[in-house]
Amino acid sequence: MKEPNFEGQTVLVTGAGRGLGLAYARAVGQLGATVLVHDVGADSKGQGQDCSVAETATAALSSEGIDAHPFSSAIDTKDECRELVRDCLRVRGQLDAVIHNAGWVAYEQVEDLRESSFDHMMTITAKAPLWLAQAAWPGMREAGYGRIVLTTSCRALYPQYVQKGLASYAAAKMAAAGIVNVLANEGSEHGIFVNAVSPVAKTRMWGVEGEPEDLKPQAVAPGVAFLASGACTEGGWVLRAANGQFHAVRALEAEGVDYPRDLRAVTADSPSAVAAAWDKIAFAAPEAR
Numbered sequence: 001m002k003e004p005n006f007e008g009q010t011v012l013v014t015g016a017g018r019g020l021g022l023a024y025a026r027a028v029g030q031l032g033a034t035v036l037v038h039d040v041g042a043d044s045k046g047q048g049q050d051c052s053v054a055e056t057a058t059a060a061l062s063s064e065g066i067d068a069h070p071f072s073s074a075i076d077t078k079d080e081c082r083e084l085v086r087d088c089l090r091v092r093g094q095l096d097a098v099i100h101n102a103g104w105v106a107y108e109q110v111e112d113l114r115e116s117s118f119d120h121m122m123t124i125t126a127k128a129p130l131w132l133a134q135a136a137w138p139g140m141r142e143a144g145y146g147r148i149v150l151t152t153s154c155r156a157l158y159p160q161y162v163q164k165g166l167a168s169y170a171a172a173k174m175a176a177a178g179i180v181n182v183l184a185n186e187g188s189e190h191g192i193f194v195n196a197v198s199p200v201a202k203t204r205m206w207g208v209e210g211e212p213e214d215l216k217p218q219a220v221a222p223g224v225a226f227l228a229s230g231a232c233t234e235g236g237w238v239l240r241a242a243n244g245q246f247h248a249v250r251a252l253e254a255e256g257v258d259y260p261r262d263l264r265a266v267t268a269d270s271p272s273a274v275a276a277a278w279d280k281i282a283f284a285a286p287e288a289r
Contacts, residue, residue: 004229006033010092011228012085012136014038014075014128015102017053020201023217024099025057027225029066036088036095037061038071039102046104046120049074075102076123081131095136097147097228100129103172107165118168125151125172130179137192146192147228148183150176152238154198177238184235193235195227200242219244 011028015021017039029035037058041050051072061068069091074080088095103125106117129150140146154161156170157177176196183194201217220241226232227239240247257264266281268274274281 002231004031004226004231006031006096006229008032009096010034010036010088010094011097011099012036012038012088012095012132013099013101014132015100017041017057020199020217020220021099021101022057022060023201023221024101024224024228025061025068026064026066026218027221028097028099028228029061029064029068031225031229033097034067034069034092035061036071036091037068038073038075038084040072040074042104044104046106046124075128075132078127078131078134081128082135085132085135089139094143095139096143096145097149098129098132098136099149099224099228100132101151102128103151105166105169107163108168109165110167113167118171121168121172122175125169126175126179129176130183133179133183133194137187140187140192141190144191145230146187146190147230147232148187148192148194149224149227150180150194150196152177152180152196152198154200154240157198157238180238181236188235193232195232195235195237195239197224197227198238198240199224215243222246 006028011033013021013025013035016025016037021039025035025037037054039054039057041053042048049072054070054072058068058070071084071087073084073087075084085095106121108114108117133148136146153169153173155163155166156173162170180194180196187194197220199220200215201220202215223239223241223246237248237250240249253259254264266277268277
């Protein structure tokens with residue numbers, strides 16, 4: 001397998017002003033990328049705008065010899081995402097990879113859940129990366145090359161890791177995983193590979209401002225840099241990343257299934273039959289026939 005390398009490439013990283021996004025930007029920049037540092041500078045509640053966040057991160061990367069450029073425009077709508085991609089293309093005339101890291105965490109238990117917070121979560125976590133991908137797609141398709149990385153979460157993917165109050169967060173992160181599956185299928189024939197990362201790191205999202213003792217953002221960055229590079233030649237994966245460890249997963253149908261007519265599963269013709277067979281339905285592997 002070829003070594004990850006970004007020489008001559010331009011990479012957009014959203015939410016790149018701090019935490020994980022900054023770690024991703026640094027990782028691809030150290031491998032030669034021109035890094036487009038996007039961060040609206042929202043507060044911990046996902047509100048507001050502060051262009052100095054992207055500018056400060058860009059200055060730090062530039063001082064390390066990385067070719068970095070700041071962007072802080074909103075990405076709440078399809079038109080705003082399209083405008084950001086147009087602005088990015090003005091830097092080097094190309095956009096080889098998009099890493100969508102922007103997001104935030106808000107806790108609202110079901111009885112207190114507001115439509116506005118749900119919609120905002122979906123906008124940043126699911127709609128924004130889809131519109132960014134749509135805007136970048138024509139150039140990537142024409143080039144026969146592109147890499148797109150979305151962000152999901154084990155807090156959504158695995159029931160044992162969910163937390164109370166994260167219905168909006170989990171819904172948006174599951175939506176991101178579904179988008180990856182479809183875009184990976186649409187993109188592969190054009191050399192566009194789309195994957196997701198499910199990162200764990202102690203950042204501002206955790207209420208951690210300083211350097212953590214473990215679960216450091218920079219320990220996740222190597223996996224994301226790989227997914228965004230030419231060394232990655234498959235799509236549709238979720239890369240679980242934490243503490244310098246990586247595990248790629250994706251849902252696969254059981255062998256021999258003829259979907260949807262034959263699931264190679266338990267047969268039942270009534271609610272009572274389902275109830276009687278529930279232990280086999282819920283816990284057994286598909287039947288061998």
